[in-house]
Amino acid sequence: MIQADKILAPLLTLRRILPLLWQSSRKWTLLSTVLMALEVAFGMAVLYLLKQLVDVVTELLGSDAAVEGVGPVLWYVALTGGCTLAFLATRAMSSLAREAQGLLVADHVDQEIHSRAVRADLAFYESPRYFDTLQRARQTGNQRPAQVVGNLMMLIKNSLMLAAIVVLIITINWLLLPVLLIAIVPALLVRIHFTRYLYEWQRQRTQMERRASYLDWLMTSDIHAKELRLNQLGDYLRQSYADLRGLIRRERMRITQRRTRVELAVGSISTIAFFSALAYLAWQTAEGNNSVGDLVLFLLIFQRAQSMGQELVQEIAKFYEDHLYVGLLFEFLDIRPAIAEPECPVSVPAQPREGIRFEQVGFHYPGTDKMVLRNIDLSIRPGQIVALVGANGSGKTSLIKLLCRLYDPTSGRITLDGVDIREYGLEEYRRVFSVIFQDYGRYAATVRENIRFGDIRQPVDTPSVEEAAIKAGADPFIQGLAAGYDTPLTRMFDNGQEISIGQWQKIALARAFMHRSNVIILDEPTSALDPGAEFELFENFRERIDHRAALVISHRLSTVRMADYIYVLDQGVIREAGTHDELIRQQGMYCELFSRQAYHYRKVEA
Numbered sequence: 351m352i353q354a355d356k357i358l359a360p361l362l363t364l365r366r367i368l369p370l371l372w373q374s375s376r377k378w379t380l381l382s383t384v385l386m387a388l389e390v391a392f393g394m395a396v397l398y399l400l401k402q403l404v405d406v407v408t409e410l411l412g413s414d415a416a417v418e419g420v421g422p423v424l425w426y427v428a429l430t431g432g433c434t435l436a437f438l439a440t441r442a443m444s445s446l447a448r449e450a451q452g453l454l455v456a457d458h459v460d461q462e463i464h465s466r467a468v469r470a471d472l473a474f475y476e477s478p479r480y481f482d483t484l485q486r487a488r489q490t491g492n493q494r495p496a497q498v499v500g501n502l503m504m505l506i507k508n509s510l511m512l513a514a515i516v517v518l519i520i521t522i523n524w525l526l527l528p529v530l531l532i533a534i535v536p537a538l539l540v541r542i543h544f545t546r547y548l549y550e551w552q553r554q555r556t557q558m559e560r561r562a563s564y565l566d567w568l569m570t571s572d573i574h575a576k577e578l579r580l581n582q583l584g585d586y587l588r589q590s591y592a593d594l595r596g597l598i599r600r601e602r603m604r605i606t607q608r609r610t611r612v613e614l615a616v617g618s619i620s621t622i623a624f625f626s627a628l629a630y631l632a633w634q635t636a637e638g639n640n641s642v643g644d645l646v647l648f649l650l651i652f653q654r655a656q657s658m659g660q661e662l663v664q665e666i667a668k669f670y671e672d673h674l675y676v677g678l679l680f681e682f683l684d685i686r687p688a689i690a691e692p693e694c695p696v697s698v699p700a701q702p703r704e705g706i707r708f709e710q711v712g713f714h715y716p717g718t719d720k721m722v723l724r725n726i727d728l729s730i731r732p733g734q735i736v737a738l739v740g741a742n743g744s745g746k747t748s749l750i751k752l753l754c755r756l757y758d759p760t761s762g763r764i765t766l767d768g769v770d771i772r773e774y775g776l777e778e779y780r781r782v783f784s785v786i787f788q789d790y791g792r793y794a795a796t797v798r799e800n801i802r803f804g805d806i807r808q809p810v811d812t813p814s815v816e817e818a819a820i821k822a823g824a825d826p827f828i829q830g831l832a833a834g835y836d837t838p839l840t841r842m843f844d845n846g847q848e849i850s851i852g853q854w855q856k857i858a859l860a861r862a863f864m865h866r867s868n869v870i871i872l873d874e875p876t877s878a879l880d881p882g883a884e885f886e887l888f889e890n891f892r893e894r895i896d897h898r899a900a901l902v903i904s905h906r907l908s909t910v911r912m913a914d915y916i917y918v919l920d921q922g923v924i925r926e927a928g929t930h931d932e933l934i935r936q937q938g939m940y941c942e943l944f945s946r947q948a949y950h951y952r953k954v955e956a
C-alpha cells in the first residue's frame with residue numbers, strides 16, 4: 351500500500367534540487383517560473399470566459415432580445431480567443447525556457463558527476479557498489495533534476511486549472527464530482543505503485559545491466575579484439591550477452607504487461623463513470639433540472655478535465671519517479687573520498703632534505719583482510735635511486751600506491767622529511783612524484799598531449815614535451831610519425847595512428863620525465879622495450895632524471911643493478927636490503943634470482 355511518507359518524500363528531494371537549479375541556471379529558472387504563472391493565469395481566464403460565454407448564450411436563448419444580445423456574445427468570443435492566443439504564446443515561451451534550463455542543469459549535473467568521479471578514492475574502483483552507484487547515477491540522466499522542477503511547475507499549473515474546472519463542474523451539478531474523482535484517483539494510485547515497483551526492479555538489476563554493458567564493450571571495442579578472434583570467443587560472448595538481455599527483457603515485459611492490464615481496467619472504470627454521468631445529466635436536462643447550456647458546458651469541460659486529470663496523474667507519477675531517480679544521483683554525489691585533506695595542511699618542502707621513510711607500514715586493501723604489506727621499513731633519500739624487486743604479487747605496486755597516497759596504510763606511517771604524509775595537502779603532496787604504473791595510460795590524444803598530461807599546468811606549446819621525449823628515447827620515432835608531435839595516437843578519430851606497445855611505453859616514460867617532480871617512480875618501465883632501448887635508458891639514467899630520487903620496480907636485474915639501494919620484497923615483507931654487491935655477498939634471495947637470470951645469459955654467450 352502507498353504510505354504517506356513515500357508520497358511526501360519527493361518534497362524533501364526538492365530541498366536538494368532547488369539549490370542545484372539555482373546554481374546552474376538562475377536566469378532561466380526565474381523566467382520559466384514567471385512564464386508558467388502567466389500561462390496559468392491565461393488558462394484560467396479562458397475557462398472563466400468560456401463559462402461567461404455559455405451563460406450569456408443560455409440567457410439569450412431564453413429571451414426575446416436575441417439580436418441586441420449578439421454584441422456581448424461576440425465580445426466574449428473575441429476575449430476568449432485573445433486569451434487563448436496569449437495562453438498558447440506563454441506556453442510556447444515557457445516550454446522554451448524550461449528546455450534552456452534543462453540543458454544548463456544537465457551540463458551542471460555532468461560536471462558534478464565528473465568532479466566526484468575523478469576525485470573518488472581509488473578504493474571505490476575496487477567495489478562493485480561504486481560501479482552500481484555510478485551506473486545508477488548515469489541512468490538517472492542528467493536532465494532529471496530540471497525535469498523534477500519542470501514537472502512540479504506543470505503539476506501546480508494543472509492542479510490550478512483542474513481546480514477551476516472542478517468549480518465549474520460543481521456549479522453544474524455537485525454529483526458529477528465523484529465521477530471526476532473516479533476518473534482520476536485510481537489511475538494515480540496505479541501509476542505510483544508501478545513506478546515504485548519498476549524502480550526497485552531496476553535497482554536490483556543494476557549489476558546485470560553492467561555485466562551486459564561489459565560484454566557489449568568486449569565485443570565492440572578494440573581492446574581484446576585479437577584474443578577474441580583467435581580464441582573464437584565471439585559466439586560465446588554473444589550468447590552470454592543475449593542470455594542476460596533476454597532475462598532483463600522478459601522480466602521487464604512481465605511488469606509492463608501487468609501494468610497494461612491494470613491500467614486498462616482502471617481506464618474502463620473511468621470511461622463507464624463518464625458515460626454514466628453523461629446519461630444522468632442528459633436525464634436531468636430532459637427533466638428540466640439542468641439547462642442545455644449545462645449539458646454543453648459539461649461536454650466541453652469534462653473531457654478537458656479528464657485529459658487534464660490524466661496529465662496530472664502522469665505528472666504526479668513522473669514527479670514521484672524523478673524523485674526516486676534523483677535520489678540515486680544524490681547517492682553518488684554524496685560519496686566522499688576517504689583519503690581526506692588535512693584540516694590545516696603542512697606545506698610540502700620544495701627540496702626535501704631527509705626524503706621519504708616507511709616506518710613499520712602494514713596494509714590490506716579495503717574490503718579484504720589479507721595483509722599485502724607487513725612491517726615495511728624503507729627509505730628513499732633525495733637523489734637516491736632505489737630498486738624494489740620481488741616475485742609477482744609480493745606487494746611492490748601496492749607499496750607505490752601507498753607512497754603516492756592513493757591509499758593510506760592500515761598501520762605504521764610514511765613520512766616526508768619527518769612529517770606524516772597525511773599532514774600534507776593531497777594535491778601538493780602528489781606533485782612530489784611522477785609515476786608510470788605498469789598499466790600506464792594510453793590516451794586517445796596527440797603525442798604532445800599524451801606527454802604533457804605528465805604536467806598539465808605547462809602551456810600547450812611548452813618545449814618540455816620535446817625535452818622529455820628526448821630523455822625517454824621517444825623523439826626519433828615521434829619525428830617519423832605523420833604529424834610528428836601532433837599525431838593523434840588512436841584510430842578512434844580521423845588522422846590517428848596506432849603505435850607499438852614499446853613505443854607507448856616510451857611515451858609513458860616521457861610523460862613521467864615531463865613533470866619536474868622530486869621523486870620519479872617507474873613500475874616495470876622497460877617491460878616492453880627492446881634491450882637496446884633499455885640499455886640506452888639506464889646507461890646514464892641519473893643524468894636523465896636530473897639527479898632526482900627514483901624508485902624503480904623491475905624484474906630485470908640488469909636494470910636493478912644500477913640502483914644505489916635495493917629492497918627485496920617477498921609476500922609483503924622486506925626480506926633483504928642493501929646494495930647490489932652487498933646482496934650478492936649475502937647469498938640470499940637476491941643472489942639466487944640474479945644468478946638464475948645471469949645463468950641464462952651465460953648459456954647463450956657460451
Ligand SMILES: Nc1ncnc2c1ncn2[C@@H]1O[C@H](COP(=O)(O)OP(=O)(O)OP(=O)(O)O)[C@@H](O)[C@H]1O
Pocket residue numbers: 476715718722740741742743744745746747748749788
Ligand atoms: N586492488 C586490489 N584489491 C585487493 N587486492 C589487491 C589489489 N591489488 C593487488 N592486490 C593484491 O595485493 C597483493 C600484492 O599485489 P601487487 O600488485 O602489489 O604485487 P606486485 O608485487 O606489484 O606484483 P607484480 O610483480 O605482478 O606486478 C597481491 O596478492 C594482489 O592479489
